[in-house]
Amino acid sequence: MAVHNFNAGPAALPASVLAKFRDSLIDTDGTGMSVLEWSHRSPEYDRVRFDAEARLRRLLGLPGDDSWAVLFLQGGASLQFAQIPLNLADSARPGHYLVTGVWAKKALEEAERLQRGRSLWSGKSENFCALPPNGVRFAADGAAYVHLCTNNTIYGTQWAELPDTGAVPLVCDMSSDILSRPRPFEKCSLIYAGAQKNLGPSGLTVVALRRSLLDRQAAGIPAILDYRAHVEADGLYNTPPTGAVYLMGLVLAWIEEEGGLTKVGARNRQKAARLYDTIDRSGFFRGTAARDSRSDMNVTFRLPTEALEKSFLERAEREGMVGLKGHRSVGGIRASLYNAVELVSVEALVSVMHEFASAHGAKF
Numbered sequence: 164m165a166v167h168n169f170n171a172g173p174a175a176l177p178a179s180v181l182a183k184f185r186d187s188l189i190d191t192d193g194t195g196m197s198v199l200e201w202s203h204r205s206p207e208y209d210r211v212r213f214d215a216e217a218r219l220r221r222l223l224g225l226p227g228d229d230s231w232a233v234l235f236l237q238g239g240a241s242l243q244f245a246q247i248p249l250n251l252a253d254s255a256r257p258g259h260y261l262v263t264g265v266w267a268k269k270a271l272e273e274a275e276r277l278q279r280g281r282s283l284w285s286g287k288s289e290n291f292c293a294l295p296p297n298g299v300r301f302a303a304d305g306a307a308y309v310h311l312c313t314n315n316t317i318y319g320t321q322w323a324e325l326p327d328t329g330a331v332p333l334v335c336d337m338s339s340d341i342l343s344r345p346r347p348f349e350k351c352s353l354i355y356a357g358a359q360k361n362l363g364p365s366g367l368t369v370v371a372l373r374r375s376l377l378d379r380q381a382a383g384i385p386a387i388l389d390y391r392a393h394v395e396a397d398g399l400y401n402t403p404p405t406g407a408v409y410l411m412g413l414v415l416a417w418i419e420e421e422g423g424l425t426k427v428g429a430r431n432r433q434k435a436a437r438l439y440d441t442i443d444r445s446g447f448f449r450g451t452a453a454r455d456s457r458s459d460m461n462v463t464f465r466l467p468t469e470a471l472e473k474s475f476l477e478r479a480e481r482e483g484m485v486g487l488k489g490h491r492s493v494g495g496i497r498a499s500l501y502n503a504v505e506l507v508s509v510e511a512l513v514s515v516m517h518e519f520a521s522a523h524g525a526k527f
């Protein structure tokens with residue numbers, strides 16, 4: 164039976180990429196060795212990382228000059244929650260945080276622990292179901308940066324447009340929507356993402372930052388956490404997650420072959436719209452995110468009772484659907500529709516939703 168993978172992360176990877184990875188695993192690129200056995204200082208690995216970086220720069224639309232640095236790090240997005248304030252803020256000039264969910268809150272808490280962060284806006288009183296209105300200008304006096312999370316994985320909300328922060332650098336956690344749609348990267352000064360949703364496997368974190376930020380960096384932080392140490396060592400300060408970078412390179416090549424972010428973004432829109440339409444027309448399912456904050460990546464909804472949610476999940480599981488249970492902190496249902504999730508999986512889910520809701524009296 165086909166499995167429909169709606170996991171929130173680690174999540175679905177393109178089947179063709181996995182097949183390529185399998186085929187190249189034992190003897191990668193004709194070297195007689197696996198990529199997992201290569202030295203990270205070998206010309207073979209140089210080719211892989213430079214190719215992955217070039218693809219990433221193209222897809223993100225970063226300028227061709229040297230004004231941005233791209234780093235392949237470890238420690239997940241969670242390590243960035245600490246690394247960003249350590250590098251870019253201090254107690255006199257803290258980072259300002261838009262708290263749109265638990266991940267954004269964790270980022271703030273980490274900065275607060277270091278006395279380098281404060282809240283600029285919080286959606287907690289509305290259970291994080293809505294984002295600040297589009298077009299709001301967040302100019303934060305005395306801020307080292309404004310931090311936001313572009314897609315809130317748990318609540319199914321996503322910034323449609325990035326806000327204007329004036330001269331204050333905008334720092335974005337893009338863990339759950341990086342490369343899922345075109346974004347005006349020129350508005351940002353630092354973006355970061357754990358790879359395990361749209362980029363590849365877990366264990367790799369991508370950070371892209373304007374080199375100008377390095378000039379204002381704080382002194383006296385551990386070298387491993389210092390962006391400058393990584394930039395100065397040309398990405399080889401310590402052993403990078405070589406296998407994960409290789410697999411990400413295959414995913415990035417796949418995105419380019421699929422037609423880049425415009426095409427992938429349109430497909431993601433179509434997949435999400437199919438589910439939101441089903442939810443809205445059913446009178447049975449209830450979307451949990453405010454309409455103008457809805458995410459194309461994580462579609463969250465409830466059924467009339469928790470007992471019905473349990474039996475809906477069991478029904479979907481029998482059809483080979485995995486990962487639909489909402490995050491443990493909020494319950495309900497969450498369908499994660501990252502780049503590699505195909506429309507057929509969404510159609511299969513829609514069909515179960517129709518059947519289940521109709522059996523409980525809904526009329527579409």
Ligand SMILES: Cc1ncc(COP(=O)(O)O)c(C=O)c1O
Nearest residue numbers: 239240241266316336338339357
């Ligand atoms: C938006 C967002 N930020 C941060 C994280 C934490 O990422 P990690 O587990 O890589 O530290 C997650 C995890 O799901 C996430 O969805």
